[in-house]
Amino acid sequence: MAALGELERSVMDQLWSTPTGLTAYDLVDLLPADPGGKRLAPTTVLTVLSRLEKKGFVTRERSTRPHRYTAVASRADHAAELMRDVLDGADDRVAVLERFVGQVSPAEADALRELLLGRVRDAS
Amino acid sequence: MLLASALLAALAVLLAVPVPIVLARAEWPRRAPATALLLWQAIALSGGLSMVGSLATFGLAPFGDDLIHAAARFLEVVSTEQTVPTADVWPTLAVGAAALLVAHLVLNLAVTVVVSTRERRRHRDLVALLSAPDPERPGTRLLDDPAPLAYCLPGVGALPMTVLSQGLLELLGDEELRAVVAHERAHLAQRHAWMTTAFRAWRLSLPWFPIASRARSSVATLVEYLADDTARAAVGAEPLARAIALVGGHDTTGPMETRDADRSAILDRVRRVGLAPLPLAPRILIGVVAAALVVVPTVLLLVPALLDL
Incomplete structure (x- = not known):
């Protein structure tokens, strides 16, 4: 198989x-x-x-x-289709994948980076 | 019968709006995700049962003193006379509404399961052609993409599969990577996809009611908590928190449109990693409440019939 x-x-x-x-x-x-x-x-x-x-x-x-x-389609087309499945998690009708961490807003990404820096400082 | 119908209607309204709003805002589910998941399932089951039950008991009341006899009499009338007595229009409408609601819920669930299964199979075929097997981790495929990605595909008629991207391997250290893999394997082992699919169907069926919309987003969050708890038990809190923060904090390419539910979900997950679980006593109490939620509408539906026997 x-x-x-x-x-x-x-x-x-x-x-x-x-x-x-x-x-x-x-x-x-x-x-x-x-x-x-x-x-x-x-x-x-x-x-x-x-x-x-x-x-x-x-x-x-x-x-x-x-x-x-x-x-039927090029490798790039299929890769794009795959990434659409992975990234378009918002619509309930087609959302069949749950990523480890979904899409985040830019503000949240900043907050997460700060949190990481804080953790690094705490550890050192 | 009419009293039972009124009580069921009251329960249905309570479970449709205020209860899910309060539960979705509660803090304790972060410390007891399995118990909270059980409670959401009980609310959905009890809510559905009392919605359909209150309509059915109201509609069938003219046909008998309890649900079972009334339903038997109703079917007899419909099958022999081919018409429903038109004396009372409201009970007839209620029976029709109950039947429609049941059909609506069942069909939505069936369509969601069929569509999800088909989409997952297509995605699995794509992954098989576009990724290589991971030489170090069995049941895992490596996707050649710079974005840090990790997800799992439940096996329906095939082996379950974890998918990691090249970008993820480059971003994370060994320990963090183990945390991500443990998280994804927990989703697969605990069959979380069934739960999220069922609640997705539930939300599509009743999109305007908090009982379904809040349940859907809470359940999606709770299964992430559960998988995080398994990963934390396997590799420890620090690597897991770092993994979530690193993947979430990475500059993501692609559409930046964010789901409302996502806005603070990831920060919340990082902070949650250090929390102690809820003590056993309150968890048992909540379990009892969940059981009562299912028992009460069942009893209201059946007790008049049982007393009659």
Whole structure:
């Protein structure tokens, strides 16, 4: 399960760096072989690709053979989406993450820094 | 029946407005977060029960002397005659309102749970693609972002996950980092996400009532206190206080729009770390009050039926 997750990550990294798309066989060539020098099986890569397609990260060009896979959005777009989830905690309808420390106002950040300085002085 | 309905209505009004306002302002929950969490749950349960119960008992009073017989008679009338007697319009409206309120609460909870689960799954997929596993901490992922971030994702059909950012690792020392990880693991181990999701749904259902809006923000704060208490037990008060102050005091990039509830929440958390917990006796007393809050409306609903048997 975890290994498959890491494989998904490597496949996406390849697709993100090739915006024109790749076939499963291209990916077999591009992905690193395991320590024993064994290449990934094309069926394994196809399984990973269909999982990524189901999750909405990859689309498949069916008019060519073999099928060509492209990333739905760039790495930067997905990173922005992730950060939106993390930072937009205000709306109850979409707030599903609770950060260790949420957004603070500038005044509060100042007060916290002063508090820290006070603690450092107390300790010394 | 009508007396029970009036008493339930009085309880519903008390729990809807003044009680949550007073509790949200109280100081003691900072020193007894678990007890306060229990009390908020009891208030929500009792409040919901007495709102629905007072409407139902009032509406069903013409059909019998106690709730169970009246409800059975009502269903019989509706199913055989296909119409509800129109002699009294108010009781009919009350029964309709009770049914609508129940449907509204259940649907809101269901939608909130489904939407949250879907959003979390999507976020988990994103994290899996955009972060690396932390070689030092199992169940933890490292996000390559300069802002100091830490949060957790409960595992629904997957392993629970703690997410830390590169910025956090650079900002904090070893001890502070251990405090943050202990805090996040406490959220996961104590299943806090269920609690906050339920109260989020409760607030979306009744947005104008303090019973739901104050409960939602208090519960969000209380689970942070609980996780802080676990982290303090694991690594000590000083590293935890430093971790909260360092992450909170760091210049945050991104939108600076602040939630009202957040305004002093973080300073409050730093100061709270040194407080002694509330003694056992008052905590037990509050627990008894919480139990009574749930028992009283239940008894008011059922006792006429029990006496009749």
